Amino acid sequence: MTVGRRVLLTTAALTVAIVATARAHTMFLKLESFFLEPNSTNVVALFNGDFDESENHITRDRMLDVSIVGPDGVVHPPAEAWRDTAMFHWHADSVDTALLTFETGSAGTYTIGVSTAARVIPLTGVEFTEYLVHEGLVDEIAQREAAGKTDDDAAERYSKHVKAIVQVGDDRSGEWAEELGYPVEIIPLHNPYDLVVGDEFQVRFLRAGEPVENALLYANYEFNPHSHDDTGAHNEAVEVRTNEDGVATIPLVGGGRWYIRTIHMVETPSEPDIDYESNWATLTFQVRGG
Numbered sequence: 001m002t003v004g005r006r007v008l009l010t011t012a013a014l015t016v017a018i019v020a021t022a023r024a025h026t027m028f029l030k031l032e033s034f035f036l037e038p039n040s041t042n043v044v045a046l047f048n049g050d051f052d053e054s055e056n057h058i059t060r061d062r063m064l065d066v067s068i069v070g071p072d073g074v075v076h077p078p079a080e081a082w083r084d085t086a087m088f089h090w091h092a093d094s095v096d097t098a099l100l101t102f103e104t105g106s107a108g109t110y111t112i113g114v115s116t117a118a119r120v121i122p123l124t125g126v127e128f129t130e131y132l133v134h135e136g137l138v139d140e141i142a143q144r145e146a147a148g149k150t151d152d153d154a155a156e157r158y159s160k161h162v163k164a165i166v167q168v169g170d171d172r173s174g175e176w177a178e179e180l181g182y183p184v185e186i187i188p189l190h191n192p193y194d195l196v197v198g199d200e201f202q203v204r205f206l207r208a209g210e211p212v213e214n215a216l217l218y219a220n221y222e223f224n225p226h227s228h229d230d231t232g233a234h235n236e237a238v239e240v241r242t243n244e245d246g247v248a249t250i251p252l253v254g255g256g257r258w259y260i261r262t263i264h265m266v267e268t269p270s271e272p273d274i275d276y277e278s279n280w281a282t283l284t285f286q287v288r289g290g
Contacts, residue, residue: 025049026135027058027282028259029112029164034286038107038169046098046114046162051220051259054097057084058116065115066100067180071108071173107169109176109191115183118159120274125151136218136234140265140276155273156265160280161185167193167286183208184264186217186283189247192258197289201250204242207264207279211246215262221287222256255289 028047036042049055060079068075083099104110123131129150132141144150161182176191189202205215219238227235242248250260265278 025055026051026261026280027114027116027160027162028261028284029114029162029282030257030284031164031166034164034166034257034284036104036166036168038104040104042102042104044100044102044112044164046100048097051222051257056096057098058114059098062116062119063114064117065113065180065182067113068102068110069113069175069178069180070105070110070168071175072105075102077102104168107171108173109193110166110168111163111175111178111180112166113161113163113180113182115161115180116159118157118277120155120157122153122155124153128152128154128156134234135263136216136239137263137265139216152275154275156276156278157268157274158278158280159183160282162280162282163284165192165283165285179206179209181209182281184262184279184281186260186262186281188283188285192285192287195252195287197252197255197287199252201252203248203250203260203283204246205248205262205264205281206246211242211244212264213242213244213246215242215246215248215264216240217242217248217250217260217262219250219258219260221254221258223254252287255287257284257286259284 025048028051030045030047046058047054048058060082066077077100081101085099161184165176165188172191172193176188179185179187185206187204187206189204192201195201205212217240218234218236220236224237229235237253238250240248240250259282261282263278263280265276268274268277
């Protein structure tokens with residue numbers, strides 16, 4: 001092998017390694033259908049990757065809370081209710097994910113939640129910028145540019161807090177509005193199952209129980225193909241900011257399974273070994289046609 005070819009291959013391998021390392025995994029609770037029957041056995045998948053494909057499963061020791069809130073009360077499923085699989089098929093999906101088997105009770109609107117423990121990841125300046133671009137963290141990119149920190153390495157502490165709203169039977173109940181007390185949460189202001197395509201869905205974004213103003217939220221649905229632009233950023237159906245009350249309005253432009261996602265990231269100048277703390281939040285639900 002020539003020296004030139006070795007250099008090219010080494011550079012390509014390094015580029016792939018940087019992208020793979022910097023690429024983060026958004027976490028979602030996803031069901032084949034968010035419309036379930038009362039008193040039935042069901043499976044919810046904890047996707048860790050993007051909404052189209054899970055790239056690895058979350059181990060039980062990372063789950064600080066697992067809650068299912070319905071009209072009959074709150075259930076915290078035991079660890080043995082979970083299983084991992086490397087090949088799980090919903091239509092064309094083939095995923096590596098954690099699966100939770102659970103029972104519904106009375107008819108109503110349920111909230112399912114999972115909150116993970118924090119982990120720390122060190123990244124080079126190149127890797128950290130790639131990650132910010134990939135996740136659409138435009139405010140943090142601008143702040144680092146303004147401070148002359150674009151090329152600085154960064155250690156990030158991150159955790160993920162995800163919820164799904166599920167309709168069981170025909171009767172509605174108020175558990176869709178349940179606050180689970182996670183570090184960050186997306187709280188619906190309407191029951192999504194009272195809405196159809198063409199309606200607007202309002203949510204409030206909370207950090208430590210308090211509304212966050214000007215938070216950037218992204219939303220998309222399963223029939224809008226997931227893609228990235230030339231910079232690596234996500235192309236999603238909705239991009240919206242919260243108002244002074246932490247409220248964002250999501251136009252429901254299509255039917256099917258939806259997600260709303262955001263990452264709340266702050267610098268941590270008082271911690272010598274941590275540069276940033278991020279808390280990730282997603283909310284998933286399903287919309288019927290208009």
